[in-house]
Amino acid sequence: MAKFRFRFRLTIYILSVTLLVLIGLGFVIGQLFNSFYFDHLTDRMEKETEMLAYIVSGAEFEQSEKLQEIVVEVSEKLEARVTLIQTDGTVIAESHADPATMDNHLLRPEVQETLQDGEGHEIRYSDTLKAELLYYALPLYMDTELIGFVRLGVPIKALSDVTKNLWSVLVVSISMAFFVIVSVTYRITNQMIGPIEEATRVANALTDGDFKARTVEGREDEVGQLSRSINVLAYNLDQVTRRHQIQQERMETLIENMGSGLIFISTRGDITLINKSCRDIFQENTDKWLNRMYHEVIVHKEIIKIVQDIFLTEKRQRKQVKLAFYLEVRHFDVYGAPIMSEEGKLKGIALVFHDITELKKLEQVRKDFVANVSHELKTPVTSIKGFSETLLDGAMEEKELREKFLTIIWKESERLQSLIHDLLELSRIEQQYFKLNWQKTNVAEIIEEVVLLLKGKAEEKEIMLEYRVEGDLCIDGDPTRIRQIIINLITNGLTYTPAGGFLYIEAVPFAEESIEIKIQDSGIGISEQELPRIFERFYRVDKARSRNSGGTGLGLAIVKHLVEAHHGKIHVESTVGKGTTFFIRLNKQVAEIE
Structure with missing residues (x-):
């Protein structure tokens, strides 16, 4: 339901505004029609009243019987109530009642309005006819002398019927128009909001990392251009993500499988990256070092000193350190470098550990070998030479000394031969072709x-x-x-x-x-x-x-x-x-x- 929320809101907004506009328009049309019909009726009554005043002014105003006949005849012709009133308010002629029985009409609203404005009209209920009438009154003059008033009353039932018919027509018309607008709005909404919802779905999928999502490209208008743009964006994101993943995998493989140890330390001092080689170097599970302060996990003071010097100087450091691990002493060439941003700010430190233990051992073995071989060869050779010189100096003439010295020379020769044999044996074993x-x-x-x-x-x-x-x-x-x-x-x-x-x-x-x-x-x-x-x-x-x-x-x-x-x-x-x-x-x- 959530994905249709925008479509529902948009439809409701459009239909609500449309309905309010139609209702307002119908109300204005009804009012304008009522006003027009009322004005038209008023104009007609004004003409008819003027005509009645003209007829009555030709007769003797004091001859009530003659006026009564005229009023009745005109009432039948006009289908209206006709009343003649004297200036004192006395009714002298009435088409629908006995004038003698009627009360004074001077205070009637239409009469009072006539005295003020020269004409007057009023809508009110008539007790005589038991109906609501529209009264219209004009003054009667005799040689510029006001002699009375003539009043015409028309039932307004016709006006009410016309108003009812008008509102019925307006309601039906507005309903039909609203139904048509609802259908058109629904169709347009589907055509416009459907692709937008599809584009939104694809955008949400892209946000969640699904770069295979695509939308339908079936139109050539702006909505179709939006769909194509979304698809191009998804394709580009897919390609960029693939390249990034490949590069990241290559980088991770390189870092994890490089022979040297690698540690990244952030500006806060916590370790953010460490490769597998460090596990062999420090002989412990270095995975637990991640996101911990370097001085809490690294116990070797020489390495801590290198990191501190880089933080202080922001310059590269390279030192050879000797680290003791249980019964073994290992040598490392430690290279530390600050990681600087484009703005020249320190972002972290990279430490690289090159294990040079074997090189140190080879160097020490070479030194020891030269020294030891020299010493081991020197001892028997010196003995052989010394005793040989002693024999040549005359000791060979004495049998006891001769046998003793020759025995020593023989033993030293055996020792020398054994040493040479072991050296040759060891050398042969170490050869690749052994x-x-x-x-x-x-x-x-x-x-x-x-x-x-x-x-x-x-x-x-x-x-x-x-x-x-x-x-x-x-x-x-x-x-x-x-x-x-x-x-x-x-x-x-x-x-x-x-x-x-x-x-x-x-x-x-x-x-x-x-x-x-x-x-x-x-x-x-x-x-x-x-x-x-x-x-x-x-x-x-x-x-x-x-x-x-x-x-x-x-x-x-x-x-x-x-x-x-x-x-x-x-x-x-x-x-x-x-x-x-x-x-x-x-x-x-x-x-x-x-």
């Missing part, structure tokens, strides 16, 4: 072999070496490399476990698609600060003990690369003074075996 010898491998058998191989070394250090294997431990892998992984980890545990300790190896299925190997020792343990670095090259927890034991510092780095080559994961847990546990998870089946 491939594993994939085959079905029973991890339980490998663990049993390794335990049997290293049991003697454990007994020498008085370390209890135990293992447990159960379930299906057959996987896709390289048995030689898996043996290398287990040997390195067990050897590493034996190295850092004091006498009287234990080392426990366990291999069990993990879920349905993988197995888990656990190697636990009761050694010196690793501090929380050192855990993130134990897989780096040449990194030693206890540098003196490791070097004295002949270790190169490359064992865990080799282990990590071999586990990753098997598409597995390695994890370590440790407590200082209580021991260390390594967890390795390997998939039973590898989808793509290279």
Whole structure:
């Protein structure tokens, strides 16, 4: 019903105005006709009265019998009441009554008006005729002397009948005209309001986001032009909206999938946009940061300081910051820029986080590698050179010294060879063309072999070496490399476990698609600060003990690369003074075996 409200109101307005105009017009026409008919009747009575006065003035005014005959005869001819009145108001002749029985007529309104204006008329009820009459009176003169009055009375029933007929005709005419106007108005309203309502419907649909809505274009007039304009507007809005949606989707995809973290901060300090990369950077659900103040959710003072500097200076800031997350330290290149409007007013701040942790690690590894390799090579080379010079200086002549120095030179050579072997091995594993010898491998058998191989070394250090294997431990892998992984980890545990300790190896299925190997020792343990670095090259927890034991510092780095080559994961847990546990998870089946 609401959509027809305008049409209903417009129709009611038009018909109401039309009806009022017709009623007013009918009233004016009726009044004009009544006035015209009354004037016409008055003119006729004036002429007839003048004629009667002329007839009466020719007779003797005192001869009442003769006047009575004239009055009766004229009354019959004119079908009107005729009365002759003397100047004192006495009726001397009356067509419809006995003059002697009539009262004085001097005070009658038409007579009084005649005395004042020379003529007079009045409409009133007649007790004699029992009807309403129109009286018209004129003075009678005899040689310029007023001798009386002549009065003519006509029933106005005819005037009432004419008025009734007139109003009947007017009512019928107005009713017919109103019916025709109602029909024409309804048709015109439908023709004009229909397209407007349709255009309104389309406009409302466009407001609600339905840009497929269209209206009918069937006319060539202004209403048709409006419909076409609405359709063109809807089409343009549809195209603009589509382009905007495509651009917005592209922008959202770009922002959400860019490798760097992105944060928008408004001038009020609340975060208005944050992408998925920030979740990985800050290692928490950053979706909760939206519409919250930046200093309430960002706990790193370095980042807060960058934002505050941009707010104060409205200048770009670029800094490298180091952020600590649990056991890991990560490095970021933070670029902050103010967002300025065309008028030069600050609208917000954009922060971009580039993770340069790997670059920092590579840089540190390069430095450590050069330093460590130089140091590791320098020690055996210096020993070999020193003892060789001592032998050449004469110590070779003494058998005991010669054997002792040659033994030291041999051990240092072995150490140097082991270092070079591990460096070449690690370098080969890291090459892109490195491939594993994939085959079905029973991890339980490998663990049993390794335990049997290293049991003697454990007994020498008085370390209890135990293992447990159960379930299906057959996987896709390289048995030689898996043996290398287990040997390195067990050897590493034996190295850092004091006498009287234990080392426990366990291999069990993990879920349905993988197995888990656990190697636990009761050694010196690793501090929380050192855990993130134990897989780096040449990194030693206890540098003196490791070097004295002949270790190169490359064992865990080799282990990590071999586990990753098997598409597995390695994890370590440790407590200082209580021991260390390594967890390795390997998939039973590898989808793509290279």
